[in-house]
Amino acid sequence: MAKKDENKNYKVIAENRRARYDYAIQDDIEVGIILTGSEVKSLRTGQSNIADSYAEVDGSELWLTNGYIAPYNRAMFQHEERRRRKLLASRREIARLWNATRREGMTLVPLVMYFNHRGIVKLKIATAKGKKTQDKRATEAKRDWNRQKQRLLKEH
Numbered sequence: 001m002a003k004k005d006e007n008k009n010y011k012v013i014a015e016n017r018r019a020r021y022d023y024a025i026q027d028d029i030e031v032g033i034i035l036t037g038s039e040v041k042s043l044r045t046g047q048s049n050i051a052d053s054y055a056e057v058d059g060s061e062l063w064l065t066n067g068y069i070a071p072y073n074r075a076m077f078q079h080e081e082r083r084r085r086k087l088l089a090s091r092r093e094i095a096r097l098w099n100a101t102r103r104e105g106m107t108l109v110p111l112v113m114y115f116n117h118r119g120i121v122k123l124k125i126a127t128a129k130g131k132k133t134q135d136k137r138a139t140e141a142k143r144d145w146n147r148q149k150q151r152l153l154k155e156h
Contacts, residue, residue, distance in 0.1 A: 009119040014048045015112045021136065023109055023128035026100070032088035033064065033113075033123050038075035043121060045072075048113065055087060055108035055125045057098040062087040064110065064123065087123060100127040 019025070035043070042048070047070035056063050064085045071078050089097070100106050111124045131139070 008117070009115055010117050011115045013043050013046060013113045013115065013121070014050045016050050016110055018051055019109045019111055019126070019128065021139065022131060024131055024135070026127045026129065028111060028124050028126035029089065029093060030122050030124050031062065033121055034086045034088065035121060036079050038072040038077065038079050039069045040121065041075065042070050042072040050110045050113055053110055055110060057094060057101060060091065060094060062089050062094050062097065067110070097127065105129045
């Protein structure tokens with residue numbers, strides 16, 4: 001019963017579903033994000049998109065670029081919709097991510113933005129390598145085969 005109350009506030013805000021199709025995900029990390037009050041209010045209504053965004057290491061700081069958060073119409077001071085937002089991670093994690101992005105073809109891709117069990121906005125980012133067209137076809141064929149397999153097992 002305690003677990004049910006524990007995850008009461010957990011809510012997915014935005015998910016980048018295309019990331020797993022376009023990129024081969026290596027490893028992921030949970031980071032915090034610095035937001036203004038109107039941005040949090042807008043996220044509570046679920047008006048955001050991280051599909052076109054990416055994360056980057058700039059010196060010793062981690063940034064989310066091109067993430068969309070819709071304006072909150074009842075806010076006194078509005079925020080920019082696509083501003084760069086600072087991500088919060090430890091120095092060691094930022095250094096590890098910086099080293100990973102310096103390798104050939106590696107990038108930082110946001111996977112999901114959510115409210116954790118304490119009601120704080122978190123972002124899960126992953127180091128990923130871009131897939132080539134034939135890799136995408138293989139992933140799609142594997143997914144189709146798994147669907148067919150499930151249908152066959154369901155019939156028997």
